[in-house]
Amino acid sequence: MNFLTKNPPIVMNSQRTYKRTFTLHFVLIIVAVAAIILEVLTVVPNDATYTALDQTFKVFLMLVTGVFVSLIIEFLYSLSNGTKKRFNAYKGYVDPINTGLLIALLLPTITPIYVLVLAVIVGVFVGKILFGGYGKYIFNPVLVGVLFVNLVFSSQLVVTNTPLMLLKKALNEGTFQINNLTELIIGNYDSLAIGTTSLALLMFAFAYLCITKVVDLRISGTFLLTVLVMSFGIGYINFYVAGDMSEVVGYTLINMITGFTVFAAVFLISETVSSPTSRETKMIYAVVVAASMMTIRTLGIQTDGIVIAILFGNMITPLINRIFKRSNTKTFVKTSLFLVLTIAIVTFSLGYIL
Amino acid sequence: MITEYRTFLSPKKIYLPLTDNDSKIANLSVKEGDRVLVGQVVSYKFNGKTKTPVLSTVSGTVVGFEEKTDRYSKIVKHIVIENDLLNESIESINYKVKEAQNQLRNYPKNVTTYKNNITAAQVRNQLANLGIDKVSVDGLYTDISFSGEIKHVVLNAVFTNEPFISTDYELIIHNAEDIVDGICLLGLAGDTTSLTVIVDRFMPAEALEELGKATVDRDIELVTIDVKKATAWDYKVIKKLVKKDLNINLLEDGVVYTSIQTALMVHNAIRKGLPIVKRQVAITGDGLKINAVYDVRVGTLFSDLVNDLEGYYDIDYMNLHIGSFLTGIQLDSDDFAITQTIDSINVSEYRKVEEDVCIKCGDCNDICPAGILPQNIMNAELKNLNSRIIELDTHLCVECGLCTYACPSEINVMKWVRRAKRRIK
Numbered sequence: 001m002n003f004l005t006k007n008p009p010i011v012m013n014s015q016r017t018y019k020r021t022f023t024l025h026f027v028l029i030i031v032a033v034a035a036i037i038l039e040v041l042t043v044v045p046n047d048a049t050y051t052a053l054d055q056t057f058k059v060f061l062m063l064v065t066g067v068f069v070s071l072i073i074e075f076l077y078s079l080s081n082g083t084k085k086r087f088n089a090y091k092g093y094v095d096p097i098n099t100g101l102l103i104a105l106l107l108p109t110i111t112p113i114y115v116l117v118l119a120v121i122v123g124v125f126v127g128k129i130l131f132g133g134y135g136k137y138i139f140n141p142v143l144v145g146v147l148f149v150n151l152v153f154s155s156q157l158v159v160t161n162t163p164l165m166l167l168k169k170a171l172n173e174g175t176f177q178i179n180n181l182t183e184l185i186i187g188n189y190d191s192l193a194i195g196t197t198s199l200a201l202l203m204f205a206f207a208y209l210c211i212t213k214v215v216d217l218r219i220s221g222t223f224l225l226t227v228l229v230m231s232f233g234i235g236y237i238n239f240y241v242a243g244d245m246s247e248v249v250g251y252t253l254i255n256m257i258t259g260f261t262v263f264a265a266v267f268l269i270s271e272t273v274s275s276p277t278s279r280e281t282k283m284i285y286a287v288v289v290a291a292s293m294m295t296i297r298t299l300g301i302q303t304d305g306i307v308i309a310i311l312f313g314n315m316i317t318p319l320i321n322r323i324f325k326r327s328n329t330k331t332f333v334k335t336s337l338f339l340v341l342t343i344a345i346v347t348f349s350l351g352y353i354l
Numbered sequence: 355m356i357t358e359y360r361t362f363l364s365p366k367k368i369y370l371p372l373t374d375n376d377s378k379i380a381n382l383s384v385k386e387g388d389r390v391l392v393g394q395v396v397s398y399k400f401n402g403k404t405k406t407p408v409l410s411t412v413s414g415t416v417v418g419f420e421e422k423t424d425r426y427s428k429i430v431k432h433i434v435i436e437n438d439l440l441n442e443s444i445e446s447i448n449y450k451v452k453e454a455q456n457q458l459r460n461y462p463k464n465v466t467t468y469k470n471n472i473t474a475a476q477v478r479n480q481l482a483n484l485g486i487d488k489v490s491v492d493g494l495y496t497d498i499s500f501s502g503e504i505k506h507v508v509l510n511a512v513f514t515n516e517p518f519i520s521t522d523y524e525l526i527i528h529n530a531e532d533i534v535d536g537i538c539l540l541g542l543a544g545d546t547t548s549l550t551v552i553v554d555r556f557m558p559a560e561a562l563e564e565l566g567k568a569t570v571d572r573d574i575e576l577v578t579i580d581v582k583k584a585t586a587w588d589y590k591v592i593k594k595l596v597k598k599d600l601n602i603n604l605l606e607d608g609v610v611y612t613s614i615q616t617a618l619m620v621h622n623a624i625r626k627g628l629p630i631v632k633r634q635v636a637i638t639g640d641g642l643k644i645n646a647v648y649d650v651r652v653g654t655l656f657s658d659l660v661n662d663l664e665g666y667y668d669i670d671y672m673n674l675h676i677g678s679f680l681t682g683i684q685l686d687s688d689d690f691a692i693t694q695t696i697d698s699i700n701v702s703e704y705r706k707v708e709e710d711v712c713i714k715c716g717d718c719n720d721i722c723p724a725g726i727l728p729q730n731i732m733n734a735e736l737k738n739l740n741s742r743i744i745e746l747d748t749h750l751c752v753e754c755g756l757c758t759y760a761c762p763s764e765i766n767v768m769k770w771v772r773r774a775k776r777r778i779k
Contacts, residue, residue: 001657001666003674004704005427005684007766013584015717015762017710135711216715277716277729321730325746328725 018091020214025094027205027214028101028267032063034201035105035194055109059194062104062116069120070100077129095134099124102142102267105195106260106307107149108159115153119145139314140274147307195263202262209266218279219270219286222339224261226290230347231255234298237351255297260306268306274314278327280335281320287339289313291346298354356638361649362662363632364439368412368653369432369691370396371424374488377401380408380431388416392443393484393629396433404501407485411631411652412437423690425676427683432691435653446484446627449476474500477543477624484629489616491695492678494588494752496604496611498620504544505608506595509537509617510588511565512554512581522634522647523561529618530564532625536617538572539624544610549574551614552591554581586723586754599724602752615697630694637663641672641701650692656699657688671704680755680768710763718757718767724750728757732770735777743774751775 039056074096078084086092103120123145131137150157209215235251255261260268269275269289276285289309296305324331372380377399384396390410397408414437422432449472478500481487487497495510511526526533541549551569553562555578569576579587588611593600596607604611615634622628633652638645643664650659660666674685676699688701718728726747734742748771757767 001660001672001688003684003686003688003701004671005673005686006704007707008673008675008679008682008684012759012761012764015760017713017715017763020713020715020762133711135713272713272715275714277714278719278727279716282716325727326725327719327722327727 015213018094020212021094021098023209023212023214024267025098027209028098028105031195031201031205032101032105034198036060036063038198039109039194058109061113062107062109062111062194063101065113065116066100066104066120067097068100069117070096070103070124073121073124073129077125077133096124099128099141102195103145105263106142106146106193108157108193110157110159111149112153112156115149115156118153119149121145122148135273138274138318139311140268140271142271143268143307143311143314147311150307193260193263199257199262202266206262206266215266216270216272216275216282218282219275220265222283222286223269223290224256224265226287226343227261227294228252228256229343230290230294230350233344233347234294234351234354237348238354255294260304261293264306264310268310269313274317276317276321278321278324280327280331281317281324283335283339284320285313285317287342288316291342294346294350298350356636356645356647358644358646359649360646360662362654362659363649363651364437365412365651365654365658366437367417367655368410368435368437368651369420369422369655370408370410370435370653371422371691371693372397372408372419372431372433373399374424374430374693374695375426375428376488377406381405382433384416384433386416386418390414390416390435392441392631393446394444396435404482404487404499406487407483408433409485409629409631410435411629413440413442414438423685423687425683425685425690425693425696427685446629447480448627449480449624472539472542472624474543474545477539480624480627481543481620484623484627485694486616486619486623486630488695489619489630490613490697492697493681493754494592494600494604494611495613496609498540498610498612498616499605500543500610502605503608504546504605504610506548506550506592506610507537507540507544507546508550508552508588508592508595508609508611509540509614510552510611511614512552512557512579512587513613522636523558525618525634526561526614527558527564530561530568532621533614533617534565534568534572534574535625536619536621537574537614539620540610540612540617547573548595550577550591550595551575552577552579552588554579556581584756584759585721586756589723589752589754593723599750600752613697633692633694633696635692635696636698637701638698639675639700639702641666641669641703643667652692652694654692656690656692659692660688660701666701669703673700673702673704675700675702678755680759681753707764709765712763712765715762717760717762721756721760723754723756724752726750728767728771731774732765732767735770735774740778743778748774748778 036056036059039059040052071093075087078086100120103123104116107116107119123141127139127141127144128134128137206215206220210217232248232252235248239245239248239251269286276282292309292312293305296302296308302308379400381398381400383398384390390396391413392410394410395407396410396416398405399408412435414435416433417436418434420432420434421429424430481498487499489498537549537551541547551565551574553565553576565576577591589600592604592609592611596609601607619630630652632649635648635650637648637659642660646663648659666672674688676683676685676696712729714729716729722728731743731746731748734746751771753768753772755768757771761767
């Protein structure tokens, strides 16, 4: 009797890569559907030339276009390098669909369709395929596409009156009024992108993805915590100088729950391929992203710096991966102390500069 | 699933490998046509430092020498002995526990008591003479060697093979006293009082109770673990004792680490003068018609056992795996002899594993008990970066296989880390 010795019957645990991508896929589709439904509920200004239904159709069209363009590019690429058979099962479609959906969700409702198509082409082709496809890229392809159109077509993507913009204006002019909190949580406000609105849904998705281990709590949790501490610190210093402490909480809340903060924590920052690999490096990465984001938000021209912040984090990922050689208690304690110090210094500097 | 206990103690012929993967030089003591008895030395094997006897496990005639695949998948020379079924054995020395001491439960600390009856040198000599040096070989288990300084003796009462193949608890229930005696003897031989037994929280209460009763006055520490999570418990327990990163060979850290089956063998060797003529082997897998725990004579061919188990199912492609599922060895034929180092054999249908790309999730980095970064090492190995492999402390890998276990992309991470280790050796 002869036996095969090719691969051993190694017992593996129940975690699987495809299960994780499927879970993410499932959650993304729910978020996309919710984004469409939210557009129906949005109150349209009286003088507007469009109706709520027009907006809903636009959002639907954007999501579908994003998915199709992404799929077509991946399919053409698979024809060119002979990996066409991966499209035989639905498994092969999941990752392209996820990328397309995410790019569409990160753009505002007013985006012209050709801009969206360009965003997907740049994201999938330049961001993903040029590096060798899924698992090989160093920058998050979604953000590459979004950054590209944000830089090149910035005049077509102007959104006004998002809570963060109001906040920035208020900090400069000294008056600031917090919006209706319930409206903020449901997601009924002008936002920078179609997918970033409903806080309740995103938090639910966050919890679910954390339980299923798709999202690494050490990245997303550290990120959210850092943003919380930093925005509170910056708010505290500024309102302390101004003498009116009542709006610190409002400042922190707006920073936390609007904009891309939660959306990034759920879908972007803990994207495994472009983020670091060990416990300590993941925490450093999260803090670096949070600190860059807060710097851009408080000092930069952009209202929401998350895209550039995460791409910056991706950029330094190989470096932090190289610095760390071990992952044990000693390095963990050292890293944590270092990070607490960094957060404190950045918060105070930003607070005083502002 | 294991459904029954079986014995197979009278094979027609036995095959004993003359060398193994450490000791490569053999020196024969018998020739073809000689009659040998149970426990008689037929050959010595050398590894450069020590010589270990190869003992006959049956009485009968040496009928020749044959080249065969051994349990490490290497082709080595085997001595073939025809069994005359008389089971005559040579006279052996034994060191019985004095009756009075055995009855008196509340004697003082273990080591002094044993020293009154037998010395460390006697235990070491007896173990060396009876060839008890290698019993458990998978994972972190060490040889039974006392050439260096021994500070701790650790025994695993949970797994035959860490993880997944658990100990036969009937063995503990029926032999708890003897097992604990074996542990104390190991402590005496190593001149140490730090004796630790790893037990499972979810062990049958009876087994735990028997072990507790036997260890009560003897300064043996029982460490409870929770086996529901595979996280290299043995590594963590030993690391706590040693208080530094472990070597792949624990003997260098002054630790003898073995399973309780070994303790029972040590007891039998010292108190009864018995060499390892038979051993318990768990034979499992969906490829076999019957799964069983066997009491089998060392030297029996595995194919004989398969015949006794009514053969294989009619499956086209099968795997034959010896030892732990994470670190064991694959063989391409069932024509090999059972040795004292085999504790479990699995024959199952071949399942093709399609590896996905590495998504750099870092699950392997999190689970690694040695605190090194398998993903980064694999990356460096794939890019042939020697200096990076050294920088990442690859030599600390103990080859437990948990990185492969944790990988969601089903990549055999350990294979790459092993290759990296070999590269910088």
